[in-house]
Amino acid sequence: METASWSVLVVDDDPGVRQSLRLCLEADGARVLGVGSAKAAVEALDRARFDVVLLDLWLGSDSGIEAIPDLLRRQPDAAIIVITAFATFETAVEAMKRGASDYLPKPFTPAQVRHAVGRALESVRLKRKLAEAQVRLEQAGADDDCFETESPAFWSVMKLLARAAKSTVPVLLRGESGTGKNVLARWVWMRSPRAEGPFIAVNCPALSVELMNSTLFGHRKGAFTGAISDARGKVQEAEGGTLFLDEVGDLSADAQVRLLRFLNDQTYERVGESKERHADVRIVAATNRALEDDVRAGRFREDLLFRLNVVTLTLPPVRERREDVPGLVKYYLERAKLRQHRPELAISEASERAIAAHPWPGNLRELRNAVERAVILSPGPRIEPEDLGIPEAADPNEPGARGGGGAGEVALGADVSLEALEREHIARVIARAPTLEASAKILGIDSTTLQRKRKRYGLT
Numbered sequence: 001m002e003t004a005s006w007s008v009l010v011v012d013d014d015p016g017v018r019q020s021l022r023l024c025l026e027a028d029g030a031r032v033l034g035v036g037s038a039k040a041a042v043e044a045l046d047r048a049r050f051d052v053v054l055l056d057l058w059l060g061s062d063s064g065i066e067a068i069p070d071l072l073r074r075q076p077d078a079a080i081i082v083i084t085a086f087a088t089f090e091t092a093v094e095a096m097k098r099g100a101s102d103y104l105p106k107p108f109t110p111a112q113v114r115h116a117v118g119r120a121l122e123s124v125r126l127k128r129k130l131a132e133a134q135v136r137l138e139q140a141g142a143d144d145d146c147f148e149t150e151s152p153a154f155w156s157v158m159k160l161l162a163r164a165a166k167s168t169v170p171v172l173l174r175g176e177s178g179t180g181k182n183v184l185a186r187w188v189w190m191r192s193p194r195a196e197g198p199f200i201a202v203n204c205p206a207l208s209v210e211l212m213n214s215t216l217f218g219h220r221k222g223a224f225t226g227a228i229s230d231a232r233g234k235v236q237e238a239e240g241g242t243l244f245l246d247e248v249g250d251l252s253a254d255a256q257v258r259l260l261r262f263l264n265d266q267t268y269e270r271v272g273e274s275k276e277r278h279a280d281v282r283i284v285a286a287t288n289r290a291l292e293d294d295v296r297a298g299r300f301r302e303d304l305l306f307r308l309n310v311v312t313l314t315l316p317p318v319r320e321r322r323e324d325v326p327g328l329v330k331y332y333l334e335r336a337k338l339r340q341h342r343p344e345l346a347i348s349e350a351s352e353r354a355i356a357a358h359p360w361p362g363n364l365r366e367l368r369n370a371v372e373r374a375v376i377l378s379p380g381p382r383i384e385p386e387d388l389g390i391p392e393a394a395d396p397n398e399p400g401a402r403g404g405g406g407a408g409e410v411a412l413g414a415d416v417s418l419e420a421l422e423r424e425h426i427a428r429v430i431a432r433a434p435t436l437e438a439s440a441k442i443l444g445i446d447s448t449t450l451q452r453k454r455k456r457y458g459l460t
């Protein structure tokens with residue numbers, strides 16, 4: 001079946017079943033490990049990477065179904081195929097809900113096992129290829145950035161930004177996740193008189209509260225346990241250039257005080273030192289939160305907000321710049337075709353309709369990932385909606401097409417797959433809930449399952 005090295009974890013309390021699956025899959029070139037309990041499966045996944053897990057649903061006193069989330073938490077990109085002698089539709093649905101990718105009823109033939117594992121392996125490889133492509137895309141940055149626009153909302157942002165770029169005043173970029181705040185922060189720097197200086201980006205939520213001040217402002221040797229030598233902070237690294245504070249609302253109270261002082265007179269002190277230092281640094285900050293709410297809740301200093309707010313621009317979400325979508329798709333498509341060596345690939349009319357109807361809650365990031373995904377996945381000469389991972393939209397020329405549907409609407413009971421319904425529902429809940437935790441709560445699933453589903457549906 002496969003020549004490259006691949007691995008399967010068989011989880012079954014019956015040694016006979018483990019042995020026969022091992023023989024069948026090893027004959028095809030798999031590395032197979034058999035274990036008899038959910039606990040042993042978890043330990044195996046902690047120790048080594050597996051492509052496919054064949055999981056019996058009845059493991060003596062353990063329940064295979066219960067174990068699925070735990071197994072996926074360890075290796076989210078592994079495919080789990082559940083096997084059981086008690087095949088019922090309900091257990092299959094339950095297993096899928098918890099993240100299994102397929103279902104194999106006992107008794108099964110070697111051919112059925114090979115077929116199911118082969119399919120799972122293919123999807124695991126595609127998933128990994130997509131994840132790698134996504135990482136490469138995020139790293140590629142400027143190569144794929146497009147600032148042409150037909151949207152009055154985006155146009156006025158760009159016009160103001162171009163003016164602000166020439167000065168040294170702080171800029172605050174607001175907007176939903178994926179609207180391009182990081183990209184525009186760089187854009188400002190590149191068009192500013194400080195383009196020759198450094199661009200230093202700090203992702204504030206990634207900093208631990210304990211190390212936030214020292215990361216930003218540096219520290220003196222011995223200032224705290226682990227401070228084994230003097231260290232300069234990001235502010236000093238950004239001397240003569242621009243310091244970009246992404247998700248600035250996540251700064252600790254103490255770091256907010258230090259930043260406010262720095263914005264007032266460009267002075268600061270390293271942690272554990274009383275010597276006043278000076279740096280010539282322009283601050284660009286971004287947030288996808290309503291900082292005014294944080295001010296009201298006492299989480300963010302109002303005086304700091306006023307200082308950061310000198311030029312504030314709110315980037316419109318994709319649903320409010322729909323006129324740009326066809327141009328952006330064309331732009332992403334041309335580049336993705338070059339990258340993936342598929343110059344002949346075209347886009348179907350059904351895909352164009354689906355793209356126009358989809359709400360794109362993940363904004364530009366989601367749009368670009370969907371196009372890249374489609375260029376990788378599309379088996380034929382034309383990209384179809386399923387390659388993009390978005391639901392089909394009704395054809396207005398077809399008799400019986402539903403009228404009055406808003407952007408991206410998927411009607412209950414219409415000709416749509418359960419998967420499309422689930423995707424759409426998750427996308428909408430994420431778009432309106434304040435946090436991912438809140439979204440998970442509304443959806444009745446845990447945050448890890450939500451993360452996995454977001455990844456699967458490209459809802460980044």
Ligand SMILES: Nc1ncnc2c1ncn2[C@@H]1O[C@H](COP(=O)(O)OP(=O)(O)OP(=O)(O)O)[C@@H](O)[C@H]1O
Nearest residue numbers: 138144145146177178179180181182183364365368
């Ligand atoms: N001007 C642009 N042209 C084309 N694609 C863009 C542009 N801006 C952003 N993108 C795409 O969207 C992705 C996300 O952009 P970016 O990280 O700047 O968004 P963000 O608003 O900072 O998101 P987050 O709040 O999640 O950090 C980029 O990697 C890129 O694929």
